[in-house]
Amino acid sequence: MSARVYAARWVVPVATPPIPHGAVAVRGGHITWVGPKDDAPPGERLDLGDAVLIPGLVNTHTHLELTAMRGFLEELDFRPWIVRLTRARQAVLTHDLLLASAKVGIAEGLLAGVTTYADTCESGVALQAMAEMGVRGIMYQEVFGPDPSQCAASVRGLRERLASLRHWESPRVRLGISPHAPYTVSDELFVAAARLAESAGCPMAVHLAESEAESRLVRDAMGVFADGLRARGIAVAPRGDSPVALLDRLGVLGAQPLLIHCVRATAPDIARMAHHDCAVAHCPASNAKLGHGIAPLLDILAAGVRVGIGTDSVAANNRLDILDEARVALLMQRAATRRGDALTAADALALATRGGALALGLGQEVGTLAVGKRADLAVFSLGSPRTTPAFSPEDALVWAAAGREASLVLVDGEARVRDGRLVAPPADAHAALRDAADALATWRDAGGGG
Ligand SMILES: [Zn+2]
Known part of the structure; x- marks a missing residue:
């Protein structure tokens, strides 16, 4: 099998400096060579012209099954937002609609150059969607249960769900576990889920330190989440100084979960995260849109914590x-720190590629362009007014090209996007998503969600 050689105005390996007029050779799904195109080995050559070739982007946190809810839950504060989301999903979104939702989400991600997905999923459909769409990822099966008396039943349900999904696993997609968050998971269930993750060798993810309401529940047993639990007859008591301290006390940080959000992480929290080598999924747009604030990203990075970026x-x-x-991550950190050099575009691109891969434990496979890694690549054209002129590939990509579609995307060396179009669009998924949107609107107009 001969190599394919992809040449571009710039190749950005991420772990090493950008290569002007660079090339990447791919064979058998692996990267076999990276360097100046004039020195490239023989092979079928594709010259991509005025473009930047980077490692496939990593979405370190998403919920693909919820793509049908784009624009459905605007202008709500956090607790009513999450309550309505949960009710609408249960009342309206069937298995088929959730699966179509996940596939359209992956289609959107692929067109944006995203080749790896870390998805927390209630229904379990995201694993099938990732497998069928030919992308890389981890689907963390969510588990809920704020009432300690539900713990055994929740764990039993989780085991059954994992067993029913195993047949979708492959070297490209695998299962993990996600006890959802401190306001939906009892201490007993956190401990049981961490034990299950460790015994099954599964990665784990937890939404943590996202909102003030979550912190008040954990620290003071007060606030809207505490009120909601008491209204359901569930006893509430202070559980720790902070959500991170809670998971440390329970021994859950020892399972090295991916910690999603960490907006409210304090200096002692960050020290705990670093001590246990937990990773963080940084989601700045979600945190801003839901009014939670700006995560202390620079402090988290300074502590040596692995960080990826999630939508x-x-x-x-x-x-x-x-x-x-x-x-958005760059803008938020510069605004928060009032420093114009707080983080560079190259730093942000590294978080979006290598950082995400390391956060997910996939650093040996993807995240940089290096010989031996899987050939997950994304190419963005610079041939439009928006990206002209371009002095540095990272600045052009992050500051100017962001929001544009990739021209070429490979996973394991196989094209998923070519000439800016999906090679295999998900059949009927867009029509299903429109049906889902109609059903959601009907449910809302009939007074669904209270
Ligand atoms: Zn989330």
């Missing part, structure tokens, strides 16, 4: 574009 669901963001999310 969260389109119910909290409206788009699944990781370059755009990298741009």
Whole structure:
């Protein structure tokens, strides 16, 4: 089998400096060579012209099954937002609609150059969607249960769900576990889920330190989440100084979960995260849109914590574009720190690629352009007014090209996007999504969700 050689005005390996007039050779799904195009090995050559070739982007946190809820939950505060989301999903979105939702989400992500997805999923459809759409990822099966007396039943249900999904696993897609968040999961269930993750060798993810309401529940047993639990007859008591301290006390940080959000992480929290080598999924647009604030990203990075960038669901963001999310991350940190050099575009691009891969434990496979890694690549054209002129590939990509579609995307060396179009669009998924939107609107207009 001969190599394919992809040449572009710039190749950005991420772990090493950009290569002007660079090339990447691919064979058998792997990267076999990276360097100046004039030195490239023989093979079938594709000259991509005025473009930047980067590692496939990594979405470190999303909920693909919720793509049908894009724009459905606007202008709500956090607790009513999550209550309505949960009720609408249960009342309206069937298995087939959730699966179509996940596939359209992946289609959107692929067109934005995203090749790896870390998805937390209630229904379990995202694993099938990732497998069928030919992308890489981890689907963390969500588990809920704020009442300690539900713990055994929740764990039993989780085991059954994992067993029913195993046949979708492959070297490209695998299963993990996600006890959802401190306001939906009892201490007993956190401990049981962490034990299950460790015994099954599964990665784990938790929404953590996202909102003030969550912190008040954990620290003071007060606030809207505490009120909601008491209204359901569930006893509520203070559980720790902070959500991160809670998981440390329970021994859950020892399972090295991916910690999603960490908006409210304090200095002691960050020290705990670093001590246990937990990773963070940083979701700046979701955190801003839902009014939670700005995560202390620079402090988290300074502590040596692995960090990737996530979009969260389109119910909290409206788009699944990781370059755009990298741009938002930059803007937020510069605004928060009042420093114009707080983080560079190259730093943000590294978080969106290598950082995400390391956060997910996939650093040996993807995240940089290096010999031996899987050939997950994304190419963005610079041949439009918006990206002209371009002095540096990282600045052009993050500051100017963000929000534009990729021209070419490969996963394991196979094209998923070519000439800016999906090679295999998900059949009937867009029509199903429109049906889902109609059903959601009908449910809302009939007074669904209270
Ligand atoms: Zn989330």
